[in-house]
Amino acid sequence: MSLPKGSDFLPPWPLRSGHIQTMLSSSGVRRRLLPKRAHQVQVDAREVLVDVGQGDRLSGRYTAQATGRESRGLAILFHGWEGSVDSTYVLQTGSRLLEDGWDVFRLNFRDHGDSHGLNEALFHSCRIDEVVTALGEIARMFPAKTIGVAGFSLGGNFALRAAMLAPSQGVPLDYVLAVCPIVDPAEGLFSLEKEAPWIYHAYFMQKWRRSLRLKQEAFPQQTYFELNELKQNMRELTASLVLRHTDFGSLEAYLDGYSIAGDRLMNMHVPATILTSSDDPVIPIGAFHALRLPPNIELDIASYGGHCGFIRDFSMTSFTDDYIAARFNAIAR
Template structure:
């Protein structure tokens, strides 16, 4: 049986608009309209604290499947920037995989999902080591195999970078899938500023400022930013973050630190898939088209879908649920690539 591909996603009007797809993807309206089955992964979920190494603590949630005598494997899910384990797209995908017999672990990055009080240092996108370390602990604590990983947006970027490191550190990751990942952070940041409609930057900046204020409240003895800095635009506040809270010498060096553009993924040792949409208004498709990938990394560019949307219709469910489940199941059943 062939696997679903991006070209198979043909939504009805007006869901052919990348902007509508993107705006609906994280909207409260979508959450209200979703069927109850899309939240099944929350039922019986076990809150978990995970060791990120060096005293870092990350939070997450583990849900054991109940439809098979033995789990099909362990699926780990990464949310996007300022998302959480309870983001709509994470719940939908997790619930779909749970129904197919996967145990599911949803991981919060540092300072996401109300975890601001756990670690004094701020989150930034180059904190890869703690995520790799956390995945290693997750793999050890829940030994169901295969171990498969999926991430969305910034979480997709993390998933690809984690997958590059797992063989080096002995984590038995079998497969990674990234939905609309950030490829070239420089291009993504500039597109939000220069070409994307103003409300995308406003949305992300509102969520980021709220997160930073929550961090300040959790550690009142530590001044993370001046109020004048919090009023800056995306580029200005990111530059302040780099200057105050990283060891990078410049904004560009920081952005390069989590880029997977060009031939950065040529060293990938495991099978991986990148799914994006040509009409994504947040992550420009050009960065994907310029990737130089090894044969084991699949690039799938759909015509429609927006940024992490791929919403099929009035029920607000996503094509990505079946897309991810089909590929994970193929890994578990040994039919991947057939």
């Protein structure tokens, strides 16, 4: 049985614009137009708090499949930066996998979704250890014969890094799929500032500032930032928070801490797929061409799709649903 490829994705004009694909991917318009079945993963979802050690917890939602057949396995989904378990792309992918007989766990990263009050320490992108610990706890709570992880954007970056660490920490993981993962954070930050249209920078900064304010409200005894720092651009605010809340010592060291560029994935042994698009306006495509990958990692570059869009037509459904489901189902077989 042949699996879908990125080259199979050919949306109608004007959906061939990477900017339109990107802007529609998480828009309220798309959420309203999606069919009810795209929200099925929310029905009977169980809220779960995952212990990640030292008194910290991550939140998530677990939904058991109800096809009447034996479960294919457990699908764990990672959202992107400032997304959540209820992001449109997470709901749609989760609902598609649920239809195919997968149990689905949607994980919130620290300080995402409604979880700002769970832990006192601030989120940052190098908190990979707690995500690997969470995977192990989820696998323990919901044992399955097959476990796959799918992540989007920053969630794709986390998924690939977690897959590198999982075997050495005894975390059972059979497959990982990353959609438009952040590869080189330093290059991506420069691109977002200098090359991408201003609307993307403004969009992410608005969501990030709101998230930081929620964190401050949850822990008023802490000083997470100075008010004037919220007026800074993305690079400046990131640097301020890195110096205040981490041990990295510089913005450059922090960004390098979660890079997967060059040959950093060469020691990964879990089977994986990376799906991205040449017209992604957020993450430069050159970083993907420069990757050195082992044979167990498939790199699939589509011509269209934008950043985590891949919107098939004006029904607002996504090509990634079938793409992810087909590869998960192949691993389960």
